Amino acid sequence: xxxxxxxxxxxxxxxxxxxxxxxxxxxxxxxxxxxxxxxxxxxxxxxxxxxxxxxxxxxxxxxxxxxxxxxxxxxxxxxxxxxxxxxxxxxxxxxxxxxxxxxxxxxxxxxxxxxxxxxxxxxxx
Numbered sequence: 517x518x519x520x521x522x523x524x525x526x527x528x529x530x531x532x533x534x535x536x537x538x539x540x541x542x543x544x545x546x547x548x549x550x551x552x553x554x555x556x557x558x559x560x561x562x563x564x565x566x567x568x569x570x571x572x573x574x575x576x577x578x579x580x581x582x583x584x585x586x587x588x589x590x591x592x593x594x595x596x597x598x599x600x601x602x603x604x605x606x607x608x609x610x611x612x613x614x615x616x617x618x619x620x621x622x623x624x625x626x627x628x629x630x631x632x633x634x635x636x637x638x639x640x641x
Contacts, residue, residue, distance in 0.1 A: 518542040518630045520612050525635030528602050536597040536635060538612030546570065546590040549615035551628060552597045554608035554637075561611070565597060566621025575621055580606075602639045609634040 524536040536552070551566040565586040566575045574586050585598040595612055613628035615621060 518614065520614065520630060520632035522610065522612055522632045522635040525610060525637045527638045527640065529641055530603060530639055532602050532639070533598070533600045534602065534637060536599065536610055536612075536637070538595040538597075538632060540593045540595070540614070543614065544590075545588055545593050545595060545614075547618055549617070549619060549621035550586075550588065550595045551613050551615065551621050552586060552595075552610060553613060553625060554606075554610045555634075556605075556608040561625060562608075563623040563625060564610070566623070567595065568620050569615075569618035573620060575623075577623075599637070602637075604639045607637060607639050609636050 519541045521539045528534050549568050552564045553561050554564050555561045564577050567586045571588050583601045588595045611634045612632050614630040616629045
């Protein structure tokens with residue numbers, strides 16, 4: 517069965533870095549667009565970044581451009597989110613999700629059919 521397991525979250529200071537991992541099983545990540553989304557306390561889920569099925573195109577929320585990098589390791593069937601220059605407003609529960617098909621990722625969250633349980637990122641001094 518399809519499963520997504522996020523890890524790598526934790527407490528970081530402003531300006532610090534974290535690398536999130538999303539280990540996939542039950543399907544091959546290279547056949548699907550994948551995405552990261554986040555939910556801050558008291559807010560709705562927000563799309564953060566996406567990578568297309570062959571890994572050649574990446575997309576970012578404007579507020580994380582230049583700070584976050586999405587990537588994939590097909591041999592490990594894993595997707596990553598490298599987060600640098602973290603800000604307190606990046607504090608959220610971060611989820612990875614699998615698109616319903618291949619091609620380009622989309623910020624429309626209903627286009628993703630499987631989600632992990634999330635990993636908490638807290639940015640605070």
